[in-house]
Amino acid sequence: MSPTDDGGQLSWALARRPWPVLVVALCLAALLCAGWVVWVSANTGELTRPAADGDRATVGGTGYRLVELYTTDRLTDAAGGEDQLPEPQATFVVARLEVDTRGTEAVPNELDGGEPFVYCGTELLGADGMVWQAEAPVVQREVPSSCEAGREQPMEQVFMVPAAQVDEIRGVVVRRSFGPGVERVLAPVG
8 A cells, every 4th residue: 555545644654754845944934034135135135325536535424535546557565676567467556545534433452552543444346346466566656555543644555457347446445444334436527
């Protein structure tokens, strides 16, 4: 006699061994959770707004203005040392900014003796949402790559970008260091 001959026998088998039903329910729950995560990541996130060319954008109390955005095949050492070269088939993109941290709340830096710390990082935005992180140059530069709390100052961020993608750069992105918010895309004048 097969389990399908008698409808009662199949339900009795499931009642005695409920683990197949539990496995199916857990698989369905996992699929539902995965689908929800995909939907949330596709329909939420940072709101990006471009700033007018040469305008100052304020994010998290810190004001940024892109002064210059240029490419170079070598970073010169301000101390007279050896220049830094990019990796093969890449180039450096240098963003010079004016940063005003007077409206930003500084956080004590416990690693540096309690000196106030302000986050002033930027990213380079390319086509189709491609983003490059700023790199700390190996050489000493004339303009610092970080900022200090409570003053207006110049800052330089260096990005290493594949040479084939340099023409697709849209601008420099500034955003809050943590939490949700609006990210701004700065473009140079001209």
